[in-house]
Amino acid sequence: xxxxxxxxxxxxxxxxxxxxxxxxxxxxxxxxxxxxxxxxxxxxxxxxxxxxxxxxxxxxxxxxxxxxxxxxxxxxxxxxxxxxxxxxxxxxxxxxxxxxxxxxxxxxxxxxx
Amino acid sequence: xxxxxxxxxxxxxxxxxxxxxxxxxxxxxxxxxxxxxxxxxxxxxxxxxxxxxxxxxxxxxxxxxxxxxxxxxxxxxxxxxxxxxxxxxxxxxxxxxxxxxxxxxx
Numbered sequence: 001x002x003x004x005x006x007x008x009x010x011x012x013x014x015x016x017x018x019x020x021x022x023x024x025x026x027x028x029x030x031x032x033x034x035x036x037x038x039x040x041x042x043x044x045x046x047x048x049x050x051x052x053x054x055x056x057x058x059x060x061x062x063x064x065x066x067x068x069x070x071x072x073x074x075x076x077x078x079x080x081x082x083x084x085x086x087x088x089x090x091x092x093x094x095x096x097x098x099x100x101x102x103x104x105x106x107x108x109x110x111x112x113x
Numbered sequence: 114x115x116x117x118x119x120x121x122x123x124x125x126x127x128x129x130x131x132x133x134x135x136x137x138x139x140x141x142x143x144x145x146x147x148x149x150x151x152x153x154x155x156x157x158x159x160x161x162x163x164x165x166x167x168x169x170x171x172x173x174x175x176x177x178x179x180x181x182x183x184x185x186x187x188x189x190x191x192x193x194x195x196x197x198x199x200x201x202x203x204x205x206x207x208x209x210x211x212x213x214x215x216x217x218x219x
Contacts, residue, residue, distance in 0.1 A: 043207075045208065048206045055205060102207065104148075
């Protein structure tokens with residue numbers, strides 16, 4: 001039973017480009033969470049999604065960031081017009097229905113040049 | 114919004130010592146999580162608890178709901194336990210403490 005998958009593991013973008021980060025939850029999990037860890041800082045919640053729905057996006061920056069979890073396929077975190085301050089590790093986690101236990105993916109390290 | 118505080122921020126100990134990491138939070142929660150982040154960055158969920166005590170191998174986690182406090186203990190610590198230990202509270206997305214950097218010296 002594969003764990004939470006994230007790709008790419010490392011992503012380099014130049015300022016102004018778009019970054020797309022993908023997360024495939026554990027089999028049978030319908031809840032996905034995205035977190036960001038800035039260099040030398042703690043983890044911060046960004047967004048919580050269920051299939052085709054955004055449940056809580058209170059941690060998402062108001063501009064340039066969006067997330068989706070379509071009926072088919074992985075969850076996508078999209079960052080438009082990246083800036084150097086977006087450089088961070090982005091983790092997703094998934095959980096099953098009716099449980100609080102979250103399983104983390106390996107993370108995507110985004111570097112903005 | 115929940116505030117999650119951890120102590121100590123950094124801890125260096127000798128192999129074999131008993132380790133305690135503390136976590137306090139400001140508002141009532143449904144569950145508290147202890148996570149381990151390795152030097153390579155990967156995050157592993159160690160415990161999720163809503164009351165009492167849980168044990169897994171040399172790791173023990175306790176929670177006092179009334180006092181809004183949890184502790185993570187490591188018995189017979191080993192250099193491979195060196196990592197960042199993070200507590201987090203549930204509420205949809207997790208709210209994290211800043212982590213405790215633990216180094217166990219041989």
